[in-house]
Amino acid sequence: MIKLNINKKSYELDIDPNTPLLWALRDVIGLVGTKYGCGVAQCGACVVHLNGEAVRSCVTKVSRAAGQQVVTIEGLSPNNDHPLQKAWLELDVSQCGYCQAGQIMSAAVLLKENKNPTDKDIDMAMEGNICRCGTYMRIHKAIHLAAKMQSKDSK
Amino acid sequence: MEKAPGKKSFIQHPKLIITTIVVATVIGLSASGLNSENETIVVKHDNISQADSIASVTAFEKVYKVLMSPRCMNCHPAGDIPLQGDDSHLHAMSPVRGHDGKGLYSMKCSNCHQPTNSPGLNTPPGNPKWALPPADMKMVFEGKSARELALQIMDYNKNGHKTRAQLIEHARDTLVKAGWNMGEGRKPPPVPYNEFVAAWDEWINKGGIAPAK
Numbered sequence A: 001m002i003k004l005n006i007n008k009k010s011y012e013l014d015i016d017p018n019t020p021l022l023w024a025l026r027d028v029i030g031l032v033g034t035k036y037g038c039g040v041a042q043c044g045a046c047v048v049h050l051n052g053e054a055v056r057s058c059v060t061k062v063s064r065a066a067g068q069q070v071v072t073i074e075g076l077s078p079n080n081d082h083p084l085q086k087a088w089l090e091l092d093v094s095q096c097g098y099c100q101a102g103q104i105m106s107a108a109v110l111l112k113e114n115k116n117p118t119d120k121d122i123d124m125a126m127e128g129n130i131c132r133c134g135t136y137m138r139i140h141k142a143i144h145l146a147a148k149m150q151s152k153d154s155k
Numbered sequence B: 001m002e003k004a005p006g007k008k009s010f011i012q013h014p015k016l017i018i019t020t021i022v023v024a025t026v027i028g029l030s031a032s033g034l035n036s037e038n039e040t041i042v043v044k045h046d047n048i049s050q051a052d053s054i055a056s057v058t059a060f061e062k063v064y065k066v067l068m069s070p071r072c073m074n075c076h077p078a079g080d081i082p083l084q085g086d087d088s089h090l091h092a093m094s095p096v097r098g099h100d101g102k103g104l105y106s107m108k109c110s111n112c113h114q115p116t117n118s119p120g121l122n123t124p125p126g127n128p129k130w131a132l133p134p135a136d137m138k139m140v141f142e143g144k145s146a147r148e149l150a151l152q153i154m155d156y157n158k159n160g161h162k163t164r165a166q167l168i169e170h171a172r173d174t175l176v177k178a179g180w181n182m183g184e185g186r187k188p189p190p191v192p193y194n195e196f197v198a199a200w201d202e203w204i205n206k207g208g209i210a211p212a213k
Helices: A020-027 A083-090 A100-113 A119-128 A136-154 B014-031 B052-069 B146-153 B165-170 B174-180 B192-206
Strands: A002-006 A009-013 A047-050 A053-056 A069-071
Touching: A002 A020, A009 A020, A020 A047, A047 A100, A053 A100, A083 A100, A083 A136, A100 A119, A100 A136, A119 A136, B052 B146, B052 B192, B165 B192, B174 B192
Parallel strands: A002 A069
Antiparallel strands: A002 A009, A047 A053, A047 A069
């Protein structure tokens, strides 16, 4: 049995400890907001937070997550109101949307560690998240907007 | 014989006389020996210099081949982005070093590089210590000549503050060993691990001598 804490809920899963965390989330628990892209940690569609870090769940064994804190896009905020989620909606960032959960989860780590990122900071943080629709410019704008919202909220 | 105008005789230089007496005394004491006649001086094996510049430099030739192979050099790049693959190209998605060598923001090494190798071709190799050297001591291998690299490794202020004993130990580090088990599709260094360790030890124990070039 693997014990997991996902989005502040406890789960016990009877699965092979070598199973990728992504499959535990999607196929066993039913949290399908996190997407499968490449399966080899190259695209970023499967990013979730493991103890606050933006790990790629397609190559992260579920055994690594045992007893740790996992957060998926479904648990990023209580009411889908994280500044990034609000900024994403305001600027209509998504096109097909497939990569966007991973984009937002990566951006959330950036904003947690850098409250006012420059374009260069955003590039450094987001270069591992590929968007086939090419929404990169809107992603940049939305991260800047979310940083402003976050700053306003904290005052 | 007349003295040249303005010159003084030896006796007229009191400072010179005192200095001469002091030097003569020191030389005399040193020659006669300060130890008593019965004292035995023990020369332990450890005290005997093991330096052998030819053997040391010869051993480093093998060490250098390993350190400059992609498995070692890829994480000791000249820039702040690691290298990747057997052709040492810049790492896809341009992860950067960060101050501690473990990446930045959502691009930290361990986000993709797991504690063990991921299965399959083109998947991230893994190790719990996966990282570049830190920003304040980059320990660059890329582009270094054998001489430059040997001097860098033997310099305490450029080698991660490692003593000789710690350097010897470093060759046994799990991250160094991982170079010979880097996942599917990656060539190991050109020298077997055991031969590398023997050459590393030989190079350091014989003096850690840098080659001429």
